[in-house]
Amino acid sequence: MNSDTSSLLRRRERLLGSAYSLFYREPLHLVRGEGVWLYDANGRKYLDMYNNVPHVGHCHPRVVDAMCEQAALLNTHTRYLHENVLDYAERLTAKLPDELDTAMFCCTGSEANELALRIARSVTGARGVIVTDYAYHGNSQATWEISPEDCSDEHRPDYVVTVPSPDRYRGRYRGDDAGERYAAHVQDAVDVLAERGIKPAAFIIDTIVSSGGVVVPPVGYLSKAAATVRQAGGLFIADEVQPGFGRTGKNFWGFAAEPVVPDIVTMGKPMGNGHPVAGVVTRADLAAALAGKGGYFNTFGGNPVSCAAALAVLDIIEEEALQQNALRVGQHIADALRKLSDRHECIGDVRGNGLFIALELVTDREQRLPAAALASATVNDLRDRGVLTGSIGPDNNVLKLRPPMVLSRADADFMLGVLDRSLEAGTDM
Numbered sequence: 001m002n003s004d005t006s007s008l009l010r011r012r013e014r015l016l017g018s019a020y021s022l023f024y025r026e027p028l029h030l031v032r033g034e035g036v037w038l039y040d041a042n043g044r045k046y047l048d049m050y051n052n053v054p055h056v057g058h059c060h061p062r063v064v065d066a067m068c069e070q071a072a073l074l075n076t077h078t079r080y081l082h083e084n085v086l087d088y089a090e091r092l093t094a095k096l097p098d099e100l101d102t103a104m105f106c107c108t109g110s111e112a113n114e115l116a117l118r119i120a121r122s123v124t125g126a127r128g129v130i131v132t133d134y135a136y137h138g139n140s141q142a143t144w145e146i147s148p149e150d151c152s153d154e155h156r157p158d159y160v161v162t163v164p165s166p167d168r169y170r171g172r173y174r175g176d177d178a179g180e181r182y183a184a185h186v187q188d189a190v191d192v193l194a195e196r197g198i199k200p201a202a203f204i205i206d207t208i209v210s211s212g213g214v215v216v217p218p219v220g221y222l223s224k225a226a227a228t229v230r231q232a233g234g235l236f237i238a239d240e241v242q243p244g245f246g247r248t249g250k251n252f253w254g255f256a257a258e259p260v261v262p263d264i265v266t267m268g269k270p271m272g273n274g275h276p277v278a279g280v281v282t283r284a285d286l287a288a289a290l291a292g293k294g295g296y297f298n299t300f301g302g303n304p305v306s307c308a309a310a311l312a313v314l315d316i317i318e319e320e321a322l323q324q325n326a327l328r329v330g331q332h333i334a335d336a337l338r339k340l341s342d343r344h345e346c347i348g349d350v351r352g353n354g355l356f357i358a359l360e361l362v363t364d365r366e367q368r369l370p371a372a373a374l375a376s377a378t379v380n381d382l383r384d385r386g387v388l389t390g391s392i393g394p395d396n397n398v399l400k401l402r403p404p405m406v407l408s409r410a411d412a413d414f415m416l417g418v419l420d421r422s423l424e425a426g427t428d429m
């Protein structure tokens with residue numbers, strides 16, 4: 001570690017405290033980004049296979065220009081009339097099923113989920129929330145409480161009940177009926193809430209369960225889970241903070257893999273390409289539940305600069321055909337990873353949709369035992385070789401490949417070559 005890095009580390013520890021964490025054995029000091037590449041303070045470049053926030057590429061000039069132009073003209077809030085928030089609401093709702101016609105804006109995914117909870121509770125008069133068992137939905141008090149990844153069993157309030165993440169690789173149901181069987185746990189959760197005298201306000205799920213290890217919900221799961229919670233009087237909230245905006249390739253939203261329309265869709269991360277933009281889209285009758293209860297205002301949410309950035313992101317997704325790119329390049333990566341598994345015993349599973357891919361590492365293919373140490377060593381080794389990824393999942397043995405959507409086939413091939421060499425070396429780690 002050079003002296004600049006050490007001094008930044010010391011300052012950071014002193015100024016930001018111990019709750020913050022850093023990636024990599026050798027932390028990175030990044031100073032510039034362009035497209036799928038990030039540059040450190042020494043000018044070394046890294047292929048970004050991890051970050052989904054710079055959706056249309058780091059520092060895309062059109063997003064930068066749109067923000068600069070609007071920032072130089074006016075930036076206020078939604079208590080004045082302005083076209084940008086309406087233009088964006090129109091464009092965004094056009095990307096969703098017809099019934100989802102009302103948009104509300106905020107700045108982070110946590111705020112979006114917090115607002116979704118408020119709507120669900122106002123509409124249903126209930127407070128129970130059903131979540132998957134390793135979910136992450138945010139950092140505020142209410143969203144932390146519904147995030148079992150961070151909020152452990154002993155801190156979980158009585159109104160939160162978990163259901164198993166619908167994992168077909170290492171989870172309890174692996175056959176063709178996995179969707180049906182996993183979804184049956186939503187009814188169990190409703191029953192547990194009932195024993196506590198609590199009714200469900202909502203079932204919320206990250207529609208590609210990222211923190212559960214990039215789990216793709218099996219066929220039928222989302223539809224049946226939604227029907228079950230609705231039957232019990234609750235709403236279905238699709239958290240699209242990660243899968244949304246075309247990442248999954250075939251569809252613009254993760255939930256669209258199933259014939260189901262959520263009651264509330266929450267979104268964030270990629271919306272502003274790094275500028276903090278997030279939102280909730282729901283039906284007008286559901287949003288109206290807040291009208292008599294203090295209404296809704298968010299000082300920064302939906303401001304003209306944020307909406308200019310978000311409009312530019314939508315333009316670029318469409319004009320550069322990035323959803324189609326995610327489908328094509330994602331499929332190429334998944335196929336190549338499956339081929340690599342012939343050479344590397346440690347590859348247990350390759351799954352995902354579009355440019356949201358999991359590479360699950362195991363110590364034993366037969367028993368599917370998690371290779372957490374190898375995953376951590378591989379993530380660090382890839383970083384040293386110029387490719388940025390991360391590991392995730394309850395056992396931290398899943399490599400998460402979730403790059404900016406402008407990743408080309410050539411970029412993917414570069415990553416695959418580096419990964420092959422790293423896994424080759426990893427057998428001796």
Ligand code: PMP
Pocket residue numbers: 107108109110111113136137138139206210239241242268269
């Ligand atoms: N939902 C999901 C599925 C997320 O992955 C995240 C962030 N990792 C959030 C919500 C919270 O978003 P934010 O960090 O913008 O508050």
